[in-house]
Amino acid sequence: xxxxxxxxxxxxxxxxxxxxxxxxxxxxxxxxxxxxxxxxxxxxxxxxxxxxxxxxxxxxxxxxxxxxxxxxxxxxxxxxxxxxxxxxxxxxxxxxxxxxxxxxxxxxxxxxxxxxxxxxxxxxxxxxxxxxxxxxxxxx
Numbered sequence: 001x002x003x004x005x006x007x008x009x010x011x012x013x014x015x016x017x018x019x020x021x022x023x024x025x026x027x028x029x030x031x032x033x034x035x036x037x038x039x040x041x042x043x044x045x046x047x048x049x050x051x052x053x054x055x056x057x058x059x060x061x062x063x064x065x066x067x068x069x070x071x072x073x074x075x076x077x078x079x080x081x082x083x084x085x086x087x088x089x090x091x092x093x094x095x096x097x098x099x100x101x102x103x104x105x106x107x108x109x110x111x112x113x114x115x116x117x118x119x120x121x122x123x124x125x126x127x128x129x130x131x132x133x134x135x136x137x138x139x140x
Contacts (some may be wrong), residue, residue, distance in 0.1 A: 051080020
């Protein structure tokens with residue numbers, strides 16, 4: 001009986017160690033996934049791009065809430081090109097340089113922006129207060 005209890009105790013300790021190891025590994029993996037820049041168009045390889053945080057407004061959400069489909073600005077970074085161009089929180093970007101972004105995911109929009117050159121002028125179509133306005137942003 002003593003041997004059985006010792007073996008059982010040893011197995012319990014082994015399972016606890018293995019469980020801890022895998023949980024620690026998963027935590028590190030999840031942490032890495034949460035810091036990906038898919039929703040932040042402010043920096044890519046040390047260069048400032050536009051300076052906003054955004055969320056995607058998909059077709060269903062747009063129809064349900066009577067909004068435009070596109071990139072809903074949740075934050076404008078202070079001192080950024082977006083702030084200089086007078087972009088505002090709750091603006092919805094619908095086009096970037098005459099490219100309609102409806103139907104694109106966050107990573108696709110980020111990839112589109114990151115292909116542009118620093119100091120170039122980017123034309124955006126913005127849905128603000130039920131109107132479409134044109135805004136030009138000079139990238140840093």
